[in-house]
Amino acid sequence: MxxxxxxxxxxxxNRLDEFVSRLAKSKTLYEQNGCKVSFxxxxxxxAPNGVLMVSTVDDWDQWAKAAAAIENNADFAAIQRxxxxxxxxxxxxxxxxxxxxxxx
Numbered sequence: 123m124x125x126x127x128x129x130x131x132x133x134x135x136n137r138l139d140e141f142v143s144r145l146a147k148s149k150t151l152y153e154q155n156g157c158k159v160s161f162x163x164x165x166x167x168x169a170p171n172g173v174l175m176v177s178t179v180d181d182w183d184q185w186a187k188a189a190a191a192i193e194n195n196a197d198f199a200a201i202q203r204x205x206x207x208x209x210x211x212x213x214x215x216x217x218x219x220x221x222x223x224x225x226x
Contacts, residue, residue, distance in 0.1 A: 124221035125185040131211040140210040155188040
């Protein structure tokens with residue numbers, strides 16, 4: 123059953139280049155740890171111009187392995203420190219999603 127982690131972020135004014143650069147670094151780190159990463163841009167709704175980053179794995183075991191590896195990664199910690207000290211985007215929402223199927 124697919125597990126996804128999502129984060130909805132809105133770039134701050136005049137910070138789009140830095141915002142995209144940080145997303146690209148995060149994407150690389152997630153992919154190096156077995157995640158498939160997709161991005162979606164909000165064009166309507168409560169978070170216009172927001173970017174939804176979704177990282178997906180096949181099951182909870184793979185999610186736990188990827189999460190532990192990413193959490194202990196020095197490059198990822200540097201990205202988090204950089205965001206805390208000098209944000210390029212505003213985090214609007216975060217979540218973990220589990221795929222489910224409707225009964226027939």
